[in-house]
Ligand SMILES: Nc1ncnc2c1ncn2[C@@H]1O[C@H](COP(=O)(O)OP(=O)(O)OP(=O)(O)O)[C@@H](O)[C@H]1O
């Protein structure tokens with residue numbers, strides 16, 4: 001077990017929807033917990049929760065019950081694996097999508113309390129640039145921006161980075177390029193956005209790597225299990241494992 005006095009709090013975000021945030025979050029969470037870290041996954045897609053579905057979890061209490069004062073944060077946690085906890089969100093509750101300042105403050109307090117029991121906190125966000133998405137990004141120490149090579153995904157990722165730079169002064173982001181045809185394609189997409197972000201936003205990007213397009217990902221989603229468990233030797237699982245190793249190094253140096 002790594003001795004870590006402060007947990008690393010990381011937000012997984014994207015701008016564009018459907019680029020692989022949730023599947024990256026749950027699989028990274030599993031990889032890191034199997035590497036002996038205590039990991040908390042927070043479902044920050046407050047109105048359209050997916051983390052519990054991708055892990056096949058039975059959910060009782062959710063973050064909504066916690067915010068409404070009907071449950072303690074610790075009581076809402078679900079434990080899919082040794083050293084891996086999930087704080088589930090709700091689905092189909094539009095009010096949860098745009099948390100007001102009071103809810104944001106309370107959630108920040110609860111997460112701070114929960115985080116002390118973990119080495120890494122991974123917060124999966126909704127798509128878009130709504131208030132909850134921006135709040136999770138502001139709250140996090142580390143921001144992983146996920147994109148695919150699709151120009152719309154890259155443009156939306158850039159737009160999100162721009163808002164976070166201008167509104168919160170965030171000047172350092174980590175990038176994962178998902179659903180790629182090759183490592184080369186991932187690197188090319190990263191090099192382009194890193195150059196533009198540096199030139200026009202004075203933002204530094206750090207490349208965590210790419211995850212190849214892999215049918216095992218889709219199959220695992222349908223089985224409601226992480227692909228790192230169903231196909232541990234597959235291309236996507238090996239790529240996520242490598243990203244996990246880089247994230248572990250962020251625990252000692254969050255801005256490489
Ligand atoms: N590397 C990959 N290879 C193949 N399919 C993938 C890959 N990554 C994601 N997918 C597919 O894309 C779908 C969307 O992924 P996911 O739900 O993780 O995206 P998301 O960014 O969380 O979406 P949302 O914005 O709706 O929350 C998955 O159901 C999966 O089938």
Ligand SMILES: [Mg+2]
Nearest residue numbers: 021022045050
């Ligand atoms: Mg999602």
